[in-house]
Amino acid sequence: MSALAALIRRDIRIALRVGGGALIGVLFFLTVTVLMPFAVGPDLALLSRLGPAILWLGALLASLLTLDRLFTADHEDGSLDLIVMSRTPLELACAAKALAHWLAAGLPLIIATPVLGLLLNLDGTATLAVAATLLAGTPALTFTGMIGAALAVTLHRGGLLLAVLVLPLSIPVLIFGVAASQAAISGPLPFGTPFSILCALSLASLVIGPFAAAASLRHGLD
Amino acid sequence: MKLTETLTDLANPTRFLALTARILPWLAGATAILLAIGLYQSAMAPDDYQQGATVKIMFIHVPNAWLSMFVWSVMSVAALGTLVWRHPLADVAAKAAAPIGAAFTFLALVTGSLWGRPMWGTYWEWDARLTSVLILFLMYLGLMALWRAVEDPSRAARAAAVLTLVGAINIPIIKFSVDWWNTLHQPASVIRMGGSTLDKAFLWPLLVMAIAFSLLFVTLHLAAMRNEILRRRVRNLQMMQANQQAA
Numbered sequence: 001m002s003a004l005a006a007l008i009r010r011d012i013r014i015a016l017r018v019g020g021g022a023l024i025g026v027l028f029f030l031t032v033t034v035l036m037p038f039a040v041g042p043d044l045a046l047l048s049r050l051g052p053a054i055l056w057l058g059a060l061l062a063s064l065l066t067l068d069r070l071f072t073a074d075h076e077d078g079s080l081d082l083i084v085m086s087r088t089p090l091e092l093a094c095a096a097k098a099l100a101h102w103l104a105a106g107l108p109l110i111i112a113t114p115v116l117g118l119l120l121n122l123d124g125t126a127t128l129a130v131a132a133t134l135l136a137g138t139p140a141l142t143f144t145g146m147i148g149a150a151l152a153v154t155l156h157r158g159g160l161l162l163a164v165l166v167l168p169l170s171i172p173v174l175i176f177g178v179a180a181s182q183a184a185i186s187g188p189l190p191f192g193t194p195f196s197i198l199c200a201l202s203l204a205s206l207v208i209g210p211f212a213a214a215a216s217l218r219h220g221l222d
Numbered sequence: 223m224k225l226t227e228t229l230t231d232l233a234n235p236t237r238f239l240a241l242t243a244r245i246l247p248w249l250a251g252a253t254a255i256l257l258a259i260g261l262y263q264s265a266m267a268p269d270d271y272q273q274g275a276t277v278k279i280m281f282i283h284v285p286n287a288w289l290s291m292f293v294w295s296v297m298s299v300a301a302l303g304t305l306v307w308r309h310p311l312a313d314v315a316a317k318a319a320a321p322i323g324a325a326f327t328f329l330a331l332v333t334g335s336l337w338g339r340p341m342w343g344t345y346w347e348w349d350a351r352l353t354s355v356l357i358l359f360l361m362y363l364g365l366m367a368l369w370r371a372v373e374d375p376s377r378a379a380r381a382a383a384v385l386t387l388v389g390a391i392n393i394p395i396i397k398f399s400v401d402w403w404n405t406l407h408q409p410a411s412v413i414r415m416g417g418s419t420l421d422k423a424f425l426w427p428l429l430v431m432a433i434a435f436s437l438l439f440v441t442l443h444l445a446a447m448r449n450e451i452l453r454r455r456v457r458n459l460q461m462m463q464a465n466q467q468a469a
Contacts (some may be wrong), residue, residue: 168361212388
């Protein structure tokens with residue numbers, strides 16, 4: 001247990017310090033959100049209608065951007081081989097790494113959401129709904145994305161291949177995340193229905209992600 | 223016991239090549255005959271009282287849609303064969319099936335869209351069934367990109383196997399999407415509890431077409447597997463030659 005805690009602490013520390021790049025995700029999130037009004041025009045009514053979708057897309061792309069770092073750095077300096085060989089089950093180690101990644105890269109996105117909501121003319125309930133759906137949905141993005149990151153690191157290919165593999169898997173999360181936010185803002189669906197499906201997606205990926213990532217690391221590293 | 227013996231026998235690529243060389247012409251012939259019968263029956267089938275002649279798209283659309291899911295299931299079994307049993311031909315089977323499955327999925331999407339235009343009044347609707355099949359198509363393309371991204375086939379095979387098994391979650395979602403979300407696409411009408419709701423005049427041509435398309439898949443798949451085995455042999459010979467020249 002303490003090994004996992006140490007792993008989480010180490011990963012967060014590396015991510016937050018110089019060269020870690022976790023906070024780049026937030027900066028990217030901000031930039032994407034600022035770009036949108038230039039693309040669709042500064043119509044405040046339209047922006048507040050599109051707001052949840054823009055924030056969700058931005059968060060999805062930002063979390064994809066930082067996923068590459070989940071295993072690459074550890075693979076380059078050899079610590080990934082040590083983690084694979086250690087007595088801690090690889091599935092748990094993968095889950096710990098994903099949790100650390102979510103705490104360092106995913107949570108800041110949610111904290112930034114209220115500020116970005118202001119830029120998109122979202123009112124209090126809307127901002128709260130988007131933040132709540134992001135809180136429930138981004139773990140699913142990280143844990144399914146981890147599968148793609150593990151595949152990419154064993155193949156020594158990151159970047160575009162990772163995006164092509166991960167984005168189709170993240171479509172359901174996007175659908176129910178935006179649906180829940182819209183339901184909270186304008187109805188007619190109750191907020192609870194899509195929100196509980198979103199939570200279910202997160203919980204399912206919490207189980208599937210570590211196993212699939214561990215399997216691909218075990219089979220892929222040599 | 224018999225099945226495992228047969229599978230072990232087939233693990234030898236040379237034996238596989240010899241066996242498939244003998245059965246492929248028969249399979250191709252049976253596919254051609256059944257396709258001809260199925261197309262003739264489909265052409266002769268009566269017009270629907272509501273949909274008119276457009277109902278005939280069904281005879282192409284439904285088999286393609288079935289096969290788009292069936293091929294991913296075949297690849298999932300092959301992925302288990304790669305990861306669990308380490309069967310030497312499993313990754314060949316998985317690799318050869320991906321482009322064929324992508325083609326069937328693409329045809330299912332295109333024919334469905336052509337059918338949807340006169341019936342629903344739109345080529346595309348973000349309905350649960352359509353969206354989940356589109357995701358299946360994107361995953362086929364991602365899988366093919368993964369196969370192409372890595373030079374060493376056995377390395378790519380294990381990565382592709384993991385992705386195939388993860389993607390298999392989508393198959394039941396596609397199957398039950400019409401029951402879970404009550405949207406535009408009609409629910410299952412051929413295979414369901416309480417018998418088919420399809421009239422016999424449509425059911426028979428559809429079943430013949432389904433069998434013909436399945437045979438088409440088996441034929442194309444075996445042929446593609448043969449090509450893949452031969453391609454790998456060529457690759458090995460080229461590597462050996464390059465090594466000899468270097469040494």
